[in-house]
Amino acid sequence: MAERLPFHLLVDIFFYARDGNETPEFDHGGKLVRWDSMESSAPYTTVCKAWTDAAVFSLHRSIAVLGGPSADLFMRTHRAQPGRAACTRALVVGLHYEDERECETERALLESLKVVAVIEACPLIQHLQIRPLHPALRVRILAAIRALPLISLVYLPRYDSPVSPPNREMSLRELVDPKLEGLEVELWGDPSPIVSALPSFPPLTLRHLRVFSPGADALIFSLVAAASPTLETLDMYVETVFKDPRVAAAALMPAARTLRRLKYLTCPSLADLAASYDASQPQVFDYILPHFIHLEYLFISATEVSPHLFRLLPPMLRELEIRSYNHIPAFHYNDMLIGDLVDPAIEYRLEELVLHDEAWSQPQVDSLGAATAARGITFRHTAD
Numbered sequence: 001m002a003e004r005l006p007f008h009l010l011v012d013i014f015f016y017a018r019d020g021n022e023t024p025e026f027d028h029g030g031k032l033v034r035w036d037s038m039e040s041s042a043p044y045t046t047v048c049k050a051w052t053d054a055a056v057f058s059l060h061r062s063i064a065v066l067g068g069p070s071a072d073l074f075m076r077t078h079r080a081q082p083g084r085a086a087c088t089r090a091l092v093v094g095l096h097y098e099d100e101r102e103c104e105t106e107r108a109l110l111e112s113l114k115v116v117a118v119i120e121a122c123p124l125i126q127h128l129q130i131r132p133l134h135p136a137l138r139v140r141i142l143a144a145i146r147a148l149p150l151i152s153l154v155y156l157p158r159y160d161s162p163v164s165p166p167n168r169e170m171s172l173r174e175l176v177d178p179k180l181e182g183l184e185v186e187l188w189g190d191p192s193p194i195v196s197a198l199p200s201f202p203p204l205t206l207r208h209l210r211v212f213s214p215g216a217d218a219l220i221f222s223l224v225a226a227a228s229p230t231l232e233t234l235d236m237y238v239e240t241v242f243k244d245p246r247v248a249a250a251a252l253m254p255a256a257r258t259l260r261r262l263k264y265l266t267c268p269s270l271a272d273l274a275a276s277y278d279a280s281q282p283q284v285f286d287y288i289l290p291h292f293i294h295l296e297y298l299f300i301s302a303t304e305v306s307p308h309l310f311r312l313l314p315p316m317l318r319e320l321e322i323r324s325y326n327h328i329p330a331f332h333y334n335d336m337l338i339g340d341l342v343d344p345a346i347e348y349r350l351e352e353l354v355l356h357d358e359a360w361s362q363p364q365v366d367s368l369g370a371a372t373a374a375r376g377i378t379f380r381h382t383a384d
Contacts, residue, residue: 003048003050003051004050005050010051010054010055010058015038015058015061028062028064028090028092028129029092029127029129029152029154029184030129030154030184030210031184031210031235032182032184032208032209032210032233032235033127033152033153033154033182033183033184033208033210035062035090035127038058038059038060038061038062038063039059039063044058045059056084056087057087060084060085060087060088061087061088061089061090062088062089062090062091062127063088063090063091063092064091064092064093065091065092065093065115065118066092066093066094066095066096066097066115066131067094067095067096067111067115068110068111068114068115071093071111071114071115071117071118072114074118074121075114075117075118075121078121085121085122085123086122086123086124088122088124088125089124089125089126089127090125090126090127090128091118091119091122091125091127091128091129092128092129092131093115093116093118093119093128093129093130093131093133094115094129094130094131094132094133095108095111095112095115095131095132095133096111100131100132103132103133103134103135104134104135108133108134109134109136109137111134112133112134112136112137113137115133116133116137116140116141116144119141119144119145119148120144120147122148123147123148124148124149125148125149125150126148126149126150126151126152127150127151127152127153128145128148128150128152128153128154129153129154129155130145130153130154130155130156131156132156142174142175145175145177146174146177149179150177150179150180151179151180151181151182152180152181152182152183152208153175153180153182153183153184153185154183154184154185155175155183155184155185155186156185156186172185172187172219172223173201176201176204176223178202178203178204178205179205180204180205180206181205181206181207181208182206182207182208182209183206183208183209183210183211184209184210184211185210185211185212186211186212186213187211187212187213187219187220200222200226201222201223201225201226201227202226203226203229204223204226204227204230205227205230206227206230206231207230207231207232207233208231208232208233209223209224209227209231209233209234209235209236210233210234210235210236211223211224211235211236211237212236212237213236213237213238213239214238214239220236220238221238221247221248221251222251224236224251224252224255225250225251225252225254227255228251228252228253228254228255228258229254229255229258230258231255231258231259232258232259232260232261233259233260233261233262234255234259234261234262234263234264235261235262235263236263236264236265237265237266237267238265238266239266239267239268239269240266240268240272241266241268241272241273241275241276241277241303242276242284243276245281245282245283245284245286245287245304246287248284249284249285249287249288252264252284252288253288253291255292256288256291256292256293257291257293257294258294259292259294259295260294260295260296260297261295261296261297262292262295262297262298262299262300263298263299263300264284264285264298264299264300264301264304265299265300265301265323266301266303266304267301267325267326268303270326270328273303273326273328274328277303277328279306279328279329279330280330282306282308283303283304283305283306283330284304285300285304285305285309285312286305286306286308286312289305289309289312289313289314290312290313290314291314292314292317293314293315293316294314294316295314295316295317296316296317296318296319297317297318297319298314298317298319298320298321299320299321299322299323300320300321300322300323301322301323301324301325301329302322302323302324302325302329302330302331302357303324303325303326303328303329303330303331305322305330305331306330306331307330307331307332307334307336307337308336308340309331309337309340310337310340310341310346310348311340311346313348313350314348315348315349316349317348317349317350318349318350318351318352319350319351319352319354320350320352320353320354321353321354321355321356322353322354322355322356322357323356323357324356324357324358324359327359331357332359332360333360333361333364333367333368337368337371338367338368338371341368341371341372341374341375342371342374342375350375350377351376351377351378352377352378352379352380353372353377353378353379353380354379354380354381354382355368355379355380355381355382356381356382356383356384357381357383358383358384360381365381368381369381
């Protein structure tokens with residue numbers, strides 16, 4: 001009977017039998033855009049002839065090509081059986097893990113040339129992760145990306161490699177296709193002041209966006225503004241201070257009706273904070289927080305909120321996490337915070353509050369804990 005199972009049913013079986021299927025972890029991708037490997041389908045190719053085509057199809061559906069030898073093997077198979085590359089829908093490419101710290105060497109260039117050829121050989125890729133490659137191939141990589149019918153792209157993730165070639169600001173406009181639904185990117189740029197008029201992007205359809213940006217902040221806020229009308233998940237890290245927080249608020253405001261999960265962290269230098277940050281004035285989220293009507297999770301740096309936070313919480317917010325990176329933020333202990341927490345006239349659905357801040361004394365932490373407990377909110381504090 002097993003030999004008579006139809007092709008599509010065998011593919012489904014191999015997919016659900018893949019390694020790691022019993023856990024929520026994924027093999028490839030980033031933190032928002034993730035998928036599983038199908039390497040566990042390899043043994044099924046040798047079970048019987050009736051299984052071979054379905055197993056080969058499944059095996060090539062999601063692959064990782066890391067390093068020159070792996071790329072050589074893939075291209076040798078591609079030349080012998082060109083149709084297999086068209087089966088691939090999810091692809092991870094990069095150097096060997098141990099070579100990523102030295103990705104600008106001559107050896108890395110030779111390996112990167114082989115790896116980029118793999119991208120170019122797979123015309124139907126929908127999910128692509130590009131780990132660090134030699135920076136000399138940036139233009140060719142961008143051209144290869146633009147030729148694909150991508151749904152999601154993970155490009156140079158910082159959390160995968162402590163050293164990676166810089167992805168300059170000029171690349172981002174070429175990198176972001178209007179058809180992309182998921183994007184994770186590390187963008188490096190030269191620090192520049194944020195002006196009131198941000199550069200523009202064409203309309204986008206991104207649903208999930210994660211961006212790490214030390215320096216190229218103006219372009220990132222422009223990207224967020226263009227993607228905002230469709231965003232459901234936004235995870236961003238920048239290192240900027242807004243003399244006028246309404247500029248950042250305006251970039252985020254179009255996402256207020258769609259966002260469900262938001263992580264917004266900023267860690268400016270102490271010099272920038274001292275020169276530009278005014279804790280006595282309304283901060284970014286003071287202007288826009290109540291408008292996020294579907295937001296369920298918020299992780300935010302303490303410089304972006306004020307003691308008014310608990311009277312501004314969105315109606316659907318369940319989880320709130322606040323992290324302080326320095327001693328300057330406006331979100332320090334304040335009687336107003338406690339008063340708003342215990343005020344029954346202020347309604348919200350918060351279930352969990354996590355505060356990372358070493359500036360709060362233990363009596364202040366205890367006071368906040370008692371107030372949250374009275375509202376049925378789980379509270380945790382760490383001094384990291």
